[in-house]
């Protein structure tokens with residue numbers, strides 16, 4: 001693992017207002033993520049995990065505090081620069097895969113390239129390479145409904161990688177998978193981190209996850225209560 005900081009949060013707060021009532025989702029979060037680090041975020045439901053992940057990927061901004069990507073304050077970027085940041089620097093993986101049902105596996109993987117103006121034909125070779133990486137090249141022409149849950153998630157991981165992002169964010173990516181299939185996805189993330197990208201993953205399954213990652217960050221009521229390196233981590 002290299003020693004450069006890719007993301008740094010300091011004093012990040014976020015309060016939602018629902019019917020005039022404030023809900024403090026993040027309450028002064030300080031966090032540093034290194035290049036090539038595989039971090040798990042754990043904590044009870046409502047503790048702010050998804051909110052924090054959205055901040056890391058500039059899907060949402062904080063009310064106060066600072067979020068710096070390689071030293072650059074994300075909040076100081078224009079809307080256009082933030083969209084560019086999301087498109088080129090971040091790969092997202094979600095609990096419910098979010099694949100487009102009418103597209104085949106390889107076309108789904110290629111979608112971020114299409115959104116970036118590359119033609120389908122030109123995007124195909126890299127999409128196929130990534131399907132190979134996740135062990136699905138023989139399912140390239142299947143549509144999501146013709147894939148298992150674990151296979152759909154592997155397609156989603158391949159899609160998250162197609163822009164070669166230095167940062168991969170995943171929200172409960174194994175939440176809908178059995179433990180063996182989930183372990184396969186965790187192996188993929190560990191491999192991604194070893195190849196130099198940082199991976200930040202929200203999970204409920206600390207026991208199944210810990211052996212794969214470098215560090216476990218615990219959130220409680222919008223605050224980080226622990227940030228522990230994992231002993232004997234596979235990825236260090």
Ligand SMILES: Nc1ncnc2c1ncn2[C@@H]1O[C@H](COP(=O)(O)OP(=O)(O)OP(=O)(O)O)[C@@H](O)[C@H]1O
Pocket residue numbers: 016017018023024025043044045046047048049050051052
């Ligand atoms: N868009 C929103 N509007 C209002 N309140 C919100 C919104 N999103 C989240 N919250 C509130 O912010 C707090 C943190 O929510 P968040 O989704 O980050 O939790 P979480 O740790 O991801 O929970 P879970 O494990 O259930 O996914 C919760 O109290 C939630 O009700």
Ligand SMILES: [Mg+2]
Pocket residue numbers: 049050051171
């Ligand atoms: Mg959540």
